[in-house]
Amino acid sequence: MSSVGALRAATTLALWAAASQGGASADDVLSAIDDAGHRAGVRAATSEIAAATGLPGPGWPSAGSAALLPLLREGGAAELLLPYPGDMRGLPIGGELTVAGLEAGALVVLPANGIALVPSDGQWRAYACSTNHQALGLGEAHEMLDSAVGRATRSLTALDVARGSDSAREQVRRVMLEEAVTCPPGTPPAASALLATSISLHALLAVANAQDTAAVTSYEMAAVDDVLRPLAIAIRESRRAAVAAAVRVLAQQQSGGAGATYGRQPSRSRRSAADPGHH
Numbered sequence: 001m002s003s004v005g006a007l008r009a010a011t012t013l014a015l016w017a018a019a020s021q022g023g024a025s026a027d028d029v030l031s032a033i034d035d036a037g038h039r040a041g042v043r044a045a046t047s048e049i050a051a052a053t054g055l056p057g058p059g060w061p062s063a064g065s066a067a068l069l070p071l072l073r074e075g076g077a078a079e080l081l082l083p084y085p086g087d088m089r090g091l092p093i094g095g096e097l098t099v100a101g102l103e104a105g106a107l108v109v110l111p112a113n114g115i116a117l118v119p120s121d122g123q124w125r126a127y128a129c130s131t132n133h134q135a136l137g138l139g140e141a142h143e144m145l146d147s148a149v150g151r152a153t154r155s156l157t158a159l160d161v162a163r164g165s166d167s168a169r170e171q172v173r174r175v176m177l178e179e180a181v182t183c184p185p186g187t188p189p190a191a192s193a194l195l196a197t198s199i200s201l202h203a204l205l206a207v208a209n210a211q212d213t214a215a216v217t218s219y220e221m222a223a224v225d226d227v228l229r230p231l232a233i234a235i236r237e238s239r240r241a242a243v244a245a246a247v248r249v250l251a252q253q254q255s256g257g258a259g260a261t262y263g264r265q266p267s268r269s270r271r272s273a274a275d276p277g278h279h
Helices: 006-021 026-035 047-053 065-074 096-104 138-159 166-178 189-210 218-250
Strands: 042-044 079-081 107-110 115-120 123-128
Touching: 006 026, 006 065, 006 079, 006 107, 006 115, 006 218, 026 065, 042 047, 042 065, 047 123, 065 107, 065 115, 079 218, 096 107, 096 115, 096 123, 138 189, 138 218, 166 189, 189 218
Parallel strands: 042 123
Antiparallel strands: 079 107, 107 115, 115 123
16 A cells, blocks of 8 residues: 555655756755655665665664755656556566565656665655666557546446545545645646646545445446556556656756746745646
């Protein structure tokens, strides 16, 4: 099960790692990372990683978030991984990283220095990682998501289980606000829009999974699961595609002031369009 806030934290870290390489100020990078909720610092998961990175290792107090900056600047194109049981692409076969990654449900790989950063218990843990899993392109991700949403809508309507309530809608709105991501200035609009869509659908799916439906037979329940499973995969892949597209652009630019604002207004940078008031 994903730890609370891990998805938001890892998405934010990947985006701002690229922004750091593209010239964003250290203050802006640290502000965005800390705002995502993991403020307890960073620590190496093993003594070997501690020796390679200079981070405190097992048994030592965690370093502050500023210790992430050299890793982010030198880490190459950050890659967001969203592993779950049945799909561990990008993770090694077995080992501490795989266990931690599955538990968190989200992590960031920095390929240039062979490090994976996993959000855990409010802080970041650094592991060795030499594997990767390439994200889809934006067009392919859009097609996958549109297909999954269309199929889910048709199937749930036919099963008469797509029922909502005012309380469920309020829960969706709350999850969307909690999961809103601060995007760096210069984030491509197409990437920001797809990220916003994936956040909105993630919130909808999270609430739907916790709600009772009108499905009463084992067949209907199995049919609902069959519909929601590919939708969940499409949502994850769309988020990864959006982040990958943004990373490619952000890492190449020099910071040039605040960009447009999407969603809630942050103090310095911008949030993705996850605020239901804008969608």
